[in-house]
Amino acid sequence: MDENTLLTGERNTLYIRKDGKNRQTLLSLDGEEFSFGGFCISDANFWFATSRVERYVGGGVSSTLSRKLRLPVVSWENGVPQFDHPVEHEWLDEPALPDCTVDLKANETNAFLRGSQTYQEKRSIDIGGNLIKLEHATGNYARLFPGNLFLDRNPAGLIHLTGQQATRYVFPESYISQLEIGRRLGWGELLWDSGLNQALFVHNTCGPGQSGPDCRRKALWLTASLEPISDFEMPGESLLEIKNGYTCFSCGCGCNSHEELYVMGGEVFLHVWGYPVKNLTRGVYRLKQKSTGPAWEKIISGRPQSPIAVSPNGRQIAYFELSRLGDQFRIVQID
Secondary structure: OEOOEEEEEEOOEEEEEEOOOOOEEEEEOOOOEEEEEEEEEOOOEEEEEEEEEEEOOOOOEEEEEEEEEEEEEEEEEOOEEEEOOOEEEEHHHOOOOOOOOOHHHHHHHHHHHHHOHHHHHHOEEEEOOEEEEOEEOEOHHHHHOOOEEEEEEOOEEEEEEEOOEEEEEEOOHHHHOOOOOHHHHHHEEEEEEOOOOEEEEEEEOOOOOOOOOOOOEEEEEEEOOOOEEEEEEEOOOOOOOEOOOOOOOOOOHHHOOEEEEEEEOOEEEEEEEOOOEOOOOOEEEEEEEEOOEEEEEEEEOOOEOOOOEEOOOOOEEEEEEOOOOOOEEEEEEOO
């Protein structure tokens, strides 16, 4: 929430911790659990997805998404939000989590897409007389942007849809000429740097386990209104390495090994975690531009769990670490 405040959750309870002091309970659910993969926070509203969870003897768990919960903020006391009564929204009535501050525009966009026959049949809408296929842009800024953001293939860029109005933002030729956009544009994500008040679009042409000269990861700084500023290169190959002999379960090791980009204060970080990932590979890395090219510099080892939080100036990282010596909440100063 800010560099001195941490919002955390454990199953059915939401907590807040101010200035590293003891946590304070904000809200507890009865018969449901928070789904912290989908939430949106502003000064006026806290949005959460919730799940109905059944836990069985022997450790079995089943989970079903049930609803969206909006917590209206009526006031802030010493940096702690005071909520009005929760407002419930059925899951099917809200196909995408609304933006915190522009709920109405997001709802108008979702209503338009639900009512569009071409979108329901072909995931396409008419833009300037052409039928354009819409592919959701991923990343934290894409999720929180008013309305909906989509990837555009030709011309390569972004499509911003609010209600029925579509605005196209074309990437500069100097950026797209160095990449095979085409079918691989879906590997892009849009991140938000609140320290700089800028967005970062990252296009990746290489998946986990792939390597070679065709592996490229190129980043493009954008203004808050999605106008291009400058671009730079990032290491293309994934850092994910699976321990020898691991086969994992269910959908395989790929579902249980992760890397996630963060950007804050003009710094780019990569978090690598997951139980099948080699111990020496797990941790948090920072992007460094060296004379030999871009490289990941490891700044945190061990088993930091997701999500991590980076201060607006990019100089502090907060995380929860699992350890045989005892799990701990940590705040690390970055030089």
